[in-house]
Amino acid sequence: MTVLAMGAHLAAVRLSGxxxxxxxxxxxPVQVAATLAEMLDGPVIRDRQAPVDVTYFALVGADAGAVGVRSRHSVYLGHGVYLGVPAPRHTGPPGAYWALPPRYEGDLCRPQAVEDLVRAGAQRLDRAESAEVGQ
Structure with a gap:
């Protein structure tokens, strides 16, 4: 595990499981990784803190903070934040691992793709919550 400072060239978006x-x-996890590969086309870390608490980190350029990726399910991590990053070949449990490892130096998720994922996931969660309340 390496700890990287976010903000100068690199940032991350923390996404709830x-x-x-x-x-x-x-x-x-295998199907999620395949879908994220299509949706984000960039590196993503999967971290499991507890049996039911999974968090993902999509790596983006430091300028991604201008994109609307913030929601109650996601947080932009920029200046002043340090992120633990798995070893390049650590692509499975235990601990934090690359759901999608970087393919080359400078490989990052497109901010718009992360925003689209946040929007799609939030809409599905909101619909599910509305359906539960309506029951």
């Missing part, structure tokens, strides 16, 4: 799983319509 619920949001990502809603956007991908599955919580199966």
């Amino acid at each position: 619920n949001l990502v799983h809603a956007a991908c319509a599955t919580d199966d």
Whole structure:
């Protein structure tokens, strides 16, 4: 594990597992990784803090803060934040690992793609919550 300072060239968007799983319509790690590869086309870290608490980190350029990726399910991590990043070949449990490892130096998720994922996942979660309240 390496700790990187966010903000100068690199940032991350912390995404709740619920949001990502809603956007991908599955919580199966292999299927989530395949869907994220299509949706984000960039590096993503998967971290499991507890049996039911999964968090994803999409790596983006430091200028991504201008894109509307903030929601109650996601947080932009920029200047002043340090992120633990797995070793390049650590692509499975235990601990934090690359759901999608970087393919080359400078490989990052497009901010618009992250925003689209946040929007899609939030809409599905909101619909599910509305359906539960209506029951």
